[in-house]
Amino acid sequence: MVHFVFVALTTYQLMVSDIYARQICEKYIGKVTIVSVGLNERPADHVSYELIEIPYLNGDKYHRVIQRLVYGGRLFRFSKLSGVIRKEDKTCLFIFNDNEPITNKLLRIVKSTNSNLTVLLDEGIGSYADTREIALTTKQKIRWLFTSGLGSPMQYKAIGDNPLIDVAFVSNKELYASLRKATKQKVFPQDKRALYVKSDRFLADYYSVKKQELKCDVVYLGQPFYENSEVSKTEADYICKVFEMVPSNLRIVIKPHPRDQEGKYSFLEERYKNTTVIDNELAKLPLECLSNIIGAKIMIGHNSSALINIANSFSGIVCCLTYRLPCAENMHKVWMNTYSYSSYDDSMYSSVNNNIFIPDNDNDFIAIFNSRISSNDIDDQCDNNDFNILLTYCLETMGEGEE
DSSP states (O other), X not given: OEEEEXXXXXXXXXXXXXXXXXXXXXXXXXXXXXXXXXXXXXXXXXXXXXXXXXXXXXXXXXXXXXXXXXXXSTTGGGSTTTTTSOTTSEEEEEEESOOOXXXXXXXXXXXXXXXXXXXXXXXXXXXXXXXXXXXXXXXXXXXXXXXXXXXXXXXXXXXXXXXXXXXXXXXXXXXXXXXGGGTTSEEEEOOTHHHHHTHHHHHHHHHOOOOOOOOOSEEEEOOOOSTTOOOOHHHHHHHHHHHTTSOTTSOEEEEOOTTXXXXXXXXHHHHOTTEEEOOSGGGGSOGGGTHHHHOOSEEEESSOHHHHHHHHHBTTOEEEEOTTSGGGHHHHHHHHHHTTOSEEOGGGSXXXXXXXXXXXXXHHHHHGGGOOOOOOOBXXXXXXXXXXXHHHHHHHHTTOOOO
């Protein structure tokens, strides 16, 4: 019997893990566990998988040290995660494209047994980036030495570049398969529309969110450009220049990233009277599962993976990526440096609905607001069998058959 383990350290990761974990429980007699972080709400009792919650430890330097030491380093055996992976079990580990100490630790433990399997779940543009050949700065080298002493050395690369990954489940199979890191991986196509069709149950179980209408015309999607997720002068200047090009008669809703610090965007509400920041429980949720209730026809972000997901799932939403605008040049350099990306493939920024726009100048950006936009309904003609195909492969590879 296989033990399926999901590492879900953000709300988007939790949503995806919840949906796939339910599918496993419906099709296979086995144990399913989700490791998640800092939930304010517990799921309904009828959820059939095990949920292990660990505290949120990315808020400040002290807690990040504790995270590396206890949940990813030398004191791991004293954490509640120490018994999740057992040598006597066959384990299939599902992870996302992050570089968190917890994810790296569980990955190393799982792959210490060759018969176990690791699956990378697509999380957007980072999955298609090359982060392995970055020259470390002096500061980064010092941090690497310090974190090595904790037993969890800083990884200046995405976990998707790790050679311990066996399988990749990605929305753009053709692009991913062309990457160097995919050479020794089995790659399966993922239909993300199938996820968003099923997001209502996740919202109801974890956050008691029911469908409601958030009256707005435009959504600005926040991103954590810095490790501490605070707003810098560079980011503030960039956002203000973008907002000044949005017609003042359009209502803007700012959807913070789950890792953004509370109050990060409050200065925008004071400066722009047509702007509202989502600051309740909805701010913690993935934009992908809120799109049907937000009601906006235009969504703006720097280069967010969420916008790519939205564009490919909602034909009636225009998604605008601003990273090529002159006002975004310095911000894009910060983003590349923070996440140690040496390069990434712009072909990732595409949509089957032809509704992604990447303006090169201010005039092209302003023209987006004159676009004629159709309906905002999700396309429910999606492939709900994509994960079942992946699951069958995993079971067969590990010497198990579906029951």
